Each structure stands twice: as C-alpha cells, then as structure tokens.
Amino acid sequence: MASNLIEVGVSLIFLTALAIPLGKYLVLVYGGQPTGLTRWVSPAERFFYKLSNIDATEEMPSKVYIRDFLVFNLWGIVVLFLIQVFQDKLPLNPQHFSAVPWDLALNTAVSFVTNTNWQSYGGETTMSYLTQMLGLTVQNFVSAAVGMAACAAFLRGFVRHSTEAIGNFWVDLTRGVLYVLLPLSVVFAVFLVSQGVVQTFKPYVSVQTLELQNQSIAVGPAASQIAVKQVGSNGGGFFNVNSSHPFENPTPLSNFFETMAILLIPFAFPIFLGEFLKKRKEGWAVFLAMLILFLVGLGAALFFESQGNPILKNSGIHNGLNMEGKEVRFGIVPSVYWEAATTVTSNGSVNAMHDSFSPIAGLVAMFNIAIGEVIFGGVGVGLIGMLFYAILALFIIGLMIGRTPELYGKKLGASEMVMTVVAIVFPCVTLLALTAVAVALPVGLAGLNNAGPHGFSEIFYAYASGIGNNGSAFAGLTTNTPFYNLTLVAAMLVGRFATIVPALVIAGSLAQKKISPENRATLPTASPVFVGILCVTVVVIGALTFFPAFTIGPVLEHFQMTAGKLF
Amino acid sequence: MxxxxxxxxxxxxxxxxxxxxxxxxxxxxxxxxxxxxxxxGSLLWQGGKPVGSELIAQPFSKARYFQGRPSAVDQITANSGASNYGPTSAKLMDSLKERIAAVVRSNPLADKENLPADLVLTSGSGLDPHLSPKAALLQADRIARARRITKESVIALITKNVEQKQAGFLGAERVNVLKLNLALDAMKGAVDE
Missing domain, CATH: 1.20.5 (Single alpha-helices involved in coiled-coils or other helix-helix interfaces)
Known part of the structure; x- marks a missing residue:
C-alpha cells in the first residue's frame, strides 16, 4: 500500500514537471511559432496546406471556425460509419468479421468523432484491423486535435481585442496533430511494444495449451492505437476490456506511463493558459484548483477502496480485499489512481472494472464525469469547461458586489453568460432526463447486470459517460441495443457540441472587446480566494444537480454493503 | 460553397x-x-511448439498444474471480459461461495477464513496471467502430491519465480502461472500421472 502511494506521488511530480515545458510548447504550437520539431515537421505541414489549398495566414471569425469544425466532424461520422458497415468487403479483415450493424456503427462513429470512445462492442470480436486503424485510430488523432484547437481559439478571445479573428481551424487542427499528438504517440507506441503490447497485422495466434486445448489469442495493430488513445483523452480500447487486457497494458511500468499519458496534456493546459495569456499566476491558480479537486476525489476513492468489502470479508477473503475486476500486476492503488485519472479527464480507458469498484470509489468517478470533466479534463475541452465554471463564479460574485464580472481583462456580458449557462446546464439536464427515461422504460432496464441501487448507477453512469464524452462504463449494462446505442448517440452529441460551440461563440465575442485595465475593483484571478471560489462553484453545482441521483445510487449502496445486504 | x-x-x-x-x-x-x-504476442514455447502467451492466461483444471484466477470468459476463445458484478451483487456472492468451496476442497493448505482475494475473484480482463505469491503457495501441497515430489521443491520453485514490484515500487508482487507450470514440467524427477 505505502509503496503504491509512492507510485502516485512520483507520477504527480513527474506530470507537473513535464506539464510546464509542454504548456510552453503549446504556446509555440498555437501561436504559429517555430518549435524544436519545426525542422522535421514543417515540410509535411506545408505540404498539407498546399494539397488542401489552405492559406495558413488567413484567420477566421468564429462563425467560419464553427462551420468548418462542424462540417469536418460530420464527414468524420459519415466516413467512419461507412468503413464499419462495409468492413466485410474491405481488406485487412483476417478474422472475417461481418459488417457492423447500423445502430452500433452509428454509435461508434459518433463516439469516436466526439472523442468519447464509448464502446458498445468488444474490439477483438467485432472490428477488423482496417476499421481499427483507418477508422478508429484516425479519429483518435483528429478528435483530440479538435478539442485542443477549440481551446486555443477560446483563449485567443482573451488575448486579442478589436478583431473578429480567432484563428484558422485547419491550421490549429493540423498543428495539433503534427506537433503534439503524433510525436508523443510515436515515442509512446514504441515503448508500449517494448513492454509487450502487440503490433502486427497477422491473424490471431493459435496455440495448443499445456492441457492440450486449442487456444486462440487475439492480436493486431494495437500499440499504435493505444498510444494515441491515452495521450489524446480518447480511451477507446483495441480489446474489449481496454487497458486491463494484458496486451494493452502488460506491466506495472506500462501502467505507470499509461496513467501518466492520460493526464499529461490535460495537466499542461492550465500552464498553457498562463503562458498564452502572459498571466502565469492565473494559469497556476486554475491548475491548483484542478489539483485540489483531483486529490480530494482520489483520496476518498483510495480510502474506501482499500477498506475492502465487508461482504467479501465474511465470505472468507483476506481483509475483504476487492480484487473483483482488477488485475494482479496492478493491485488496488494503481487501479484506483487510474480510475480517478480517467474520469477527471475525458479519457475513459480503464485498467480495472468500474462496475466492480466499491460504491464510494464509483461515486467519485461519477462525480468527476457528471460535473463535466473540468478537473484537468479532456485535452483542451477540460480547460474550456473549467473556465465556464470560472465565468459562472465571477458572475455570481459580480451579482453580490454589483459589478460587471471580468475574466482575464475581458468584461463578461449577457451573451457570454447565456452561452456559459447553456454549456453547463444543457448537458446536466440531458443527463438527468435520459437517465429518467431509461429507468422508466422496460428497454432501459433490460440491459441491467446488477440489481438494486447498483443497477441505477449503471444507467446513470452510462449517460454521464456519454454526455461527458468520457467513454468509461459500468460495463455490466448491455448497451448494444438500438435503444441504448441511439440514446447514447444523442448524449454524446449534446456533450461535445454544447461545449465547443458555446466556447467558440464566446471567443468570437470576447475577441471584439477591448481589454479593460485592472483596477481595485477587479477580482484577482490569481489569488487563493479565487482558487477557493472555483472549487466551491464546481462542487456546489455538482452537488445541487446530482445529489439526488448519487443518493439513490452509490450512497445507498454503500450503506447496504456495510449492512451486508445483497441484491 | x-x-x-x-x-x-x-x-x-x-x-x-x-x-x-x-x-x-x-x-x-x-x-x-x-x-x-x-x-x-510474447509467446512461450515447449518442445519447439508455442504453448501460449506469457501475457494471456490459459485454463488449467488438472491437479498437477497451478490454477490461475477465475475468469468471466472462456479463455480458449479470442475474447476478453469481466463479470462486472458490483459489491452488493447476489450473483457474485453465489459464484464466490462455489469457488471458495472448490479451492478449500482441493487445497489442504487453504485457510478458508483468510483466502487470497485474487484466487477466488475474477480479473478485469478475464485473461490475467498472474497470481499473488500467496495464491500460488496454497496450491503447493496439492501439486506436490499430484506430481509425487516434495512440497518444499514446489515452494522453492514458486519463490524463485516471484516477480517483484517493478523498480521497487510499481504494481504488485506476482507469479506468472504459465511460466510456473512450464517450470514444473521442466523439473527433474517429476513423475507423470
């Protein structure tokens, strides 16, 4: 236990140390400046622009930025859908998988384009190698790059004044892939292969076991996809059980770096904020608020998970240690650390089954996701979400002291407030509404794997994960049905577009405003008070919105478990 | 346009x-x-033939082999999966009772009040290739009898095959079940059934 807590501490120190140079690097990437990689990458970059006839110096107003973003994502969904429904006629399908049914194909297409990577399927029994690489891996890259681009454009709204231009979508997208995601993924993928992650185009391996049975072992081009799934807040596994599969996460060392890869770019974004706005302290204030919220949740989850399950203890298991759904090579602490990391960010990959965690550890995951994954959050979009909460907090304070709220030198008017409220409230309402519908309908209840309060948690978690674009699951729930596939499509679309579109609208409106000089009445956004206000706003909004749901789900289950009650 | x-x-x-x-x-x-x-796929070989992957569990049912963790899937098919039973699941406790009974029945060393969790609870992947050293040690007596070798030699083999925490602090101590069984087969003086 103690040495595993060292693992968590070392990981957090490494991450913070790496976030600083990476945050500064992001300023160069999205500022269009030369970086250390320019010599190797810029020929490819210029070739990209030339082929697609893009003028890299041309900037866009927010309307054009939003339009190009939407059309690009629409094509992404169409192409990924078509690859799946025609995979039986396409090459690189050594296991001869049949075409993916339309409702599952639509769910998966929307899921990967929105950076959710919810999986109603098991990779090694459903998707051909071609679908995995040409379909899913591609969206792993571009959906992450879109999130980072949106954040860069959002922040330009604060830096600039008296202009409509918030950047060029194609340039932001291309630079995000070429300068950030691809180099990180190449290095990481090679490391993963060295640890035992498979990377081959050969068919599944057949062996005769020691007890003379024929065993079929699933392989494939996994490492290339797993690297980017971790780095880009994607989370969609190559295999059914994601990173608990030994071919996705073979060693404690691979687990250590995969957990860090989940958090690396999200840790760098608040630093990027500080550097990009030339307000370094403000960046650290946001970082600190995120870190505090992360550690409180992680601490609670670690405490309750390591208490064990009294029901297991009574059955005869040493200390009631909850190893159900966990792997021996990781053990309790690294499993819980991953669970917290993957739910504060919008990653959603897992190295242990969230459905089988203790109720309070499950509650922490649900809270992290349901508040919108703003604690570090998904690449780019996490910081956007946290700044929505900052805007909301400043608005509430502004009301109390009778002043126009201001963030980073920009006055926040009615239109910014409307967009912020849309971005915070619309997903929450959708989440509660969809959960209520599913709980009320026989088709919703049909997929349950657990009864009692845990069954409610399974349904709530599914929609929270869809709307948060997380992708992790209480995976006992059978969601490969038209009802769940289609309602989750709605959830994922709401979660993605109700974050990015309002952010870009706000960026466009802020970019036109003058930068107002700081005065004595400006609430300092680099103070401990601000850090506190930000944390409280996130917790209060989350608590007010979801307290009833948490009560009838994980909280109730916790007390039932303590009382030894089974369902 | x-x-x-x-x-x-x-x-x-x-x-x-x-x-x-x-x-x-x-x-x-x-x-x-x-x-x-x-x-x-990190394949392991015996007599010139691949017998499995170091990283992927395979089913063992005979008394003369170490048995790995229970699994929610059939390990000989190319699939992975977990039970996804929650902490208050009656289905989990029912199957747990049966597994505990089976472990206690065939392993005289098992303390039924204090069983290692990994031996009776299903893994996350369904393909977990490892056991905790404790879960391997309590099978030593059964294996020694089935192979007509000393219990001490089995215990020595387990101890030799324990993989420590990586870098001293990462992950957990463990033994690889397939490697252990290959080492059993390679032991001198072992008698076949």
Missing part, C-alpha cells in the same frame, strides 16, 4: 493516410524490427 463542403473531406482523407496508414505501418515496422517477440 463546394470548398466549404469538400475541403473538410479532403483534409480528413489526408489525416487518414497519415495517421491511419503511415503511422500504424511505421510503428509496426519499428516494433517488428526491435521487439519482434513482444510485438507478436
């Missing part, structure tokens, strides 16, 4: 070529050149 609709598709095409074809092929090239054993 046409540019507005078609440029995004063309950009997607370019990224598909780069990240969907060139990138995975490049990684495959590097992986197959520098780490061919790992890239192809």
């Amino acid at each position: 046409l540019t507005i609709v078609l440029r995004p598709l063309f950009v997607l095409f370019l990224f598909s070529v780069l990240t969907g074809v060139v990138y995975p092929l490049f990684i495959t090239g590097l992986g197959q050149s520098f780490f061919p054993r790992q890239a192809n």
Whole structure:
C-alpha cells in the first residue's frame, strides 16, 4: 500500500514537471511559432496546406471556425460509419468479421468523432484491423486535435481585442496533430511494444495449451492505437476490456506511463493558459484548483477502496480485499489512481472494472464525469469547461458586489453568460432526463447486470459517460441495443457540441472587446480566494444537480454493503 | 460553397493516410524490427511448439498444474471480459461461495477464513496471467502430491519465480502461472500421472 502511494506521488511530480515545458510548447504550437520539431515537421505541414489549398495566414471569425469544425466532424461520422458497415468487403479483415450493424456503427462513429470512445462492442470480436486503424485510430488523432484547437481559439478571445479573428481551424487542427499528438504517440507506441503490447497485422495466434486445448489469442495493430488513445483523452480500447487486457497494458511500468499519458496534456493546459495569456499566476491558480479537486476525489476513492468489502470479508477473503475486476500486476492503488485519472479527464480507458469498484470509489468517478470533466479534463475541452465554471463564479460574485464580472481583462456580458449557462446546464439536464427515461422504460432496464441501487448507477453512469464524452462504463449494462446505442448517440452529441460551440461563440465575442485595465475593483484571478471560489462553484453545482441521483445510487449502496445486504 | 463542403473531406482523407496508414505501418515496422517477440504476442514455447502467451492466461483444471484466477470468459476463445458484478451483487456472492468451496476442497493448505482475494475473484480482463505469491503457495501441497515430489521443491520453485514490484515500487508482487507450470514440467524427477 505505502509503496503504491509512492507510485502516485512520483507520477504527480513527474506530470507537473513535464506539464510546464509542454504548456510552453503549446504556446509555440498555437501561436504559429517555430518549435524544436519545426525542422522535421514543417515540410509535411506545408505540404498539407498546399494539397488542401489552405492559406495558413488567413484567420477566421468564429462563425467560419464553427462551420468548418462542424462540417469536418460530420464527414468524420459519415466516413467512419461507412468503413464499419462495409468492413466485410474491405481488406485487412483476417478474422472475417461481418459488417457492423447500423445502430452500433452509428454509435461508434459518433463516439469516436466526439472523442468519447464509448464502446458498445468488444474490439477483438467485432472490428477488423482496417476499421481499427483507418477508422478508429484516425479519429483518435483528429478528435483530440479538435478539442485542443477549440481551446486555443477560446483563449485567443482573451488575448486579442478589436478583431473578429480567432484563428484558422485547419491550421490549429493540423498543428495539433503534427506537433503534439503524433510525436508523443510515436515515442509512446514504441515503448508500449517494448513492454509487450502487440503490433502486427497477422491473424490471431493459435496455440495448443499445456492441457492440450486449442487456444486462440487475439492480436493486431494495437500499440499504435493505444498510444494515441491515452495521450489524446480518447480511451477507446483495441480489446474489449481496454487497458486491463494484458496486451494493452502488460506491466506495472506500462501502467505507470499509461496513467501518466492520460493526464499529461490535460495537466499542461492550465500552464498553457498562463503562458498564452502572459498571466502565469492565473494559469497556476486554475491548475491548483484542478489539483485540489483531483486529490480530494482520489483520496476518498483510495480510502474506501482499500477498506475492502465487508461482504467479501465474511465470505472468507483476506481483509475483504476487492480484487473483483482488477488485475494482479496492478493491485488496488494503481487501479484506483487510474480510475480517478480517467474520469477527471475525458479519457475513459480503464485498467480495472468500474462496475466492480466499491460504491464510494464509483461515486467519485461519477462525480468527476457528471460535473463535466473540468478537473484537468479532456485535452483542451477540460480547460474550456473549467473556465465556464470560472465565468459562472465571477458572475455570481459580480451579482453580490454589483459589478460587471471580468475574466482575464475581458468584461463578461449577457451573451457570454447565456452561452456559459447553456454549456453547463444543457448537458446536466440531458443527463438527468435520459437517465429518467431509461429507468422508466422496460428497454432501459433490460440491459441491467446488477440489481438494486447498483443497477441505477449503471444507467446513470452510462449517460454521464456519454454526455461527458468520457467513454468509461459500468460495463455490466448491455448497451448494444438500438435503444441504448441511439440514446447514447444523442448524449454524446449534446456533450461535445454544447461545449465547443458555446466556447467558440464566446471567443468570437470576447475577441471584439477591448481589454479593460485592472483596477481595485477587479477580482484577482490569481489569488487563493479565487482558487477557493472555483472549487466551491464546481462542487456546489455538482452537488445541487446530482445529489439526488448519487443518493439513490452509490450512497445507498454503500450503506447496504456495510449492512451486508445483497441484491 | 463546394470548398466549404469538400475541403473538410479532403483534409480528413489526408489525416487518414497519415495517421491511419503511415503511422500504424511505421510503428509496426519499428516494433517488428526491435521487439519482434513482444510485438507478436510474447509467446512461450515447449518442445519447439508455442504453448501460449506469457501475457494471456490459459485454463488449467488438472491437479498437477497451478490454477490461475477465475475468469468471466472462456479463455480458449479470442475474447476478453469481466463479470462486472458490483459489491452488493447476489450473483457474485453465489459464484464466490462455489469457488471458495472448490479451492478449500482441493487445497489442504487453504485457510478458508483468510483466502487470497485474487484466487477466488475474477480479473478485469478475464485473461490475467498472474497470481499473488500467496495464491500460488496454497496450491503447493496439492501439486506436490499430484506430481509425487516434495512440497518444499514446489515452494522453492514458486519463490524463485516471484516477480517483484517493478523498480521497487510499481504494481504488485506476482507469479506468472504459465511460466510456473512450464517450470514444473521442466523439473527433474517429476513423475507423470
């Protein structure tokens, strides 16, 4: 236990140390400046622009930025859908998988384009190698790059004044892939292969076991996809059980770096904020608020998970240690650390089954996701979400002291407030509404794997994960049905577009405003008070919105478990 | 207008070529050149034939072999999966009772008040290739009888095969079940049934 807590501490120190140079690097990437990689990458970059006839110096107003973003994502969904429904006629399908049914194909297409990577399927029994690489891996890259681009454009709204231009979508997208995601993924993928992650185009391996049975072992081009799934807040596994599969996460060392890869770019974004706005302290204030919220949740989850399950203890298991759904090579602490990391960010990959965690550890995951994954959050979009909460907090304070709220030198008017409220409230309402519908309908209840309060948690978690674009699951729930596939499509679309579109609208409106000089009445956004206000706003909004749901789900289950009650 | 609709598709095409074809092929090239054993599934061999993967569990039912963790899937098919039973699941406790009874019945060393959790609870992947050293040790007596060797030699074999925490603080102590069983088969003086 103690040495595993060292693992968590070392990981957090490494991450913070790496976030600083990476945050500064992001300023160069999205500022269009030369970086250390320019010599190797810029020929490819210029070739990209030339082929697609893009003028890299041309900037866009927010309307054009939003339009190009939407059309690009629409094509992404169409192409990924078509690859799946025609995979039986396409090459690189050594296991001869049949075409993916339309409702599952639509769910998966929307899921990967929105950076959710919810999986109603098991990779090694459903998707051909071609679908995995040409379909899913591609969206792993571009959906992450879109999130980072949106954040860069959002922040330009604060830096600039008296202009409509918030950047060029194609340039932001291309630079995000070429300068950030691809180099990180190449290095990481090679490391993963060295640890035992498979990377081959050969068919599944057949062996005769020691007890003379024929065993079929699933392989494939996994490492290339797993690297980017971790780095880009994607989370969609190559295999059914994601990173608990030994071919996705073979060693404690691979687990250590995969957990860090989940958090690396999200840790760098608040630093990027500080550097990009030339307000370094403000960046650290946001970082600190995120870190505090992360550690409180992680601490609670670690405490309750390591208490064990009294029901297991009574059955005869040493200390009631909850190893159900966990792997021996990781053990309790690294499993819980991953669970917290993957739910504060919008990653959603897992190295242990969230459905089988203790109720309070499950509650922490649900809270992290349901508040919108703003604690570090998904690449780019996490910081956007946290700044929505900052805007909301400043608005509430502004009301109390009778002043126009201001963030980073920009006055926040009615239109910014409307967009912020849309971005915070619309997903929450959708989440509660969809959960209520599913709980009320026989088709919703049909997929349950657990009864009692845990069954409610399974349904709530599914929609929270869809709307948060997380992708992790209480995976006992059978969601490969038209009802769940289609309602989750709605959830994922709401979660993605109700974050990015309002952010870009706000960026466009802020970019036109003058930068107002700081005065004595400006609430300092680099103070401990601000850090506190930000944390409280996130917790209060989350608590007010979801307290009833948490009560009838994980909280109730916790007390039932303590009382030894089974369902 | 046409540019507005078609440029995004063309950009997607370019990224598909780069990240969907060139990138995975490049990684495959590097992986197959520098780490061919790992890239192809870390296979283990006995008598010139592959008998399984070091990283993927295979079913063992005979008394003379170490048995790995219970699994929610059939390990001989190319599939992975977990029970996904929650902490108050009656189904989990029912199957747990049966597994505990089976373990206690066939292993005289098992303390039924204090069983190692990993031996009776299903893993996350359904393919967990490891056991905790404790879960292996309590099978020593059964295996020694089935193979007509001393219990001490089995315990020594387990101790020799314990994999420590990586770098001293990462993950957990463990033994690899398939490697352990291969080592059993390779032991001198072992008598076949």
